[in-house]
Amino acid sequence: MPSEDSTKTAKLYRMMMPDHTCPYGLKSKHLLEKNGYEIEDHHLKTREETDAFMQEHDVSTTPQTFIGGERIGGYEELRIHFGLDKPKDEQSDTSYRPVIAIFSVAFLMALGLSWYAFETILTLQAFQWFIAISMCFLAVQKLQDIESFSTMFLNYDLLAKRWVPYGKVYPYGEAFAGIAMTASALLWLAAPVAIIIGGIGAVSVIKAVYVDKRELKCACVGGNSNVPLGFISLTENIMMLGMGIWMLFRIF
Structure with missing residues (x-):
């Protein structure tokens, strides 16, 4: 120096x-x-x-x-x-900052909504809102440049590799499911959507990262992100899958 x-x-x-x-x-x-x-x-x-x-x-x-x-x-x-x-x-060419920002703000928003609705932050609904809002935020990141997202998504998603348009359908499905779950509306449709995209996503990440041992960037926060594909990506998909199953259970 x-x-x-x-x-x-x-x-x-x-x-x-x-x-x-x-x-x-x-x-x-x-x-x-x-x-x-x-x-x-x-x-x-x-x-x-x-x-x-x-x-x-x-x-x-x-x-x-x-x-x-x-x-x-x-x-x-x-x-x-x-x-x-x-x-x-x-300097590392990877960063977790985008997902940390998204999940942190979504978590605080969920607590705020819970306080407004129930005058307490410790509610099951707060946890549901957290996942739903996180899905919405993540969808917005993808929709900003859907072409770039779909290209990066093709590197690892199993369904997108078989049916390329799925890469452009995915963000809309995630946004719809997140919005519907936030409002507790149309759950009969939103829950299966979350289960399908979350389930396929989880299997795709497990195969790419833990079976094939590939080092890839995650498209979860958009096609220009430096977030590594791995635990964070798997968590996002498991959250969607779990939320979809829970919402389906609530319906019946």
């Missing part, structure tokens, strides 16, 4: 044009201030000025930060410099 002078000053060069303020420049400035640096804030106010700066320092992007006379780099390099991120060659 480059040495820092005792006065803790940094030079920051960032784009600050009439029609464009670089967001990474603002983030770099905030990060430097947060770490106690006095900043010489140099604004690149025109495209020509920006191009001349990049040519002079042999860089292809801005912002650029200099500490102690040494160039640190852009915002990502600045985060590495302060120990907030690992060096790029040590």
Whole structure:
């Protein structure tokens, strides 16, 4: 890590044009201030000025930060410099953050609904709402780019491999089942849908991950996710399968 002078000053060069303020420049400035640096804030106010700066320092992007006379780099390099991120060659290409965010918010929403309806959060209905809302959130992630999702889904889903359109039908089925279960309506249809897609999904994940030992990305939060296929994916499908069976049991 480059040495820092005792006065803790940094030079920051960032784009600050009439029609464009670089967001990474603002983030770099905030990060430097947060770490106690006095900043010489140099604004690149025109495209020509920006191009001349990049040519002079042999860089292809801005912002650029200099500490102690040494160039640190852009915002990502600045985060590495302060120990907030690992060096790029040590960073993992997988992340559980999307599913953690979805399940956490769905769980809190379910508790909120339970409190509103029953004035307590410890209810069976809260657990049912949690699963149903999670299904809705996961479906939305897939529906944002259904083409990308269906392509990634084909890597492991057994039914999609036999009937390709299933990859585009799946998110709609998941959304329908989640919405119906949230409202406790049309359960005679929603429950079988959840059982079918949850059951096929669970078997597909077990085969791909635990039998074939394949290392794949999960399409559960969309086709552009970095979530690894494995326990989280299996949990999602088992939740749908279990919820479908429970709802079917409630009907009869």
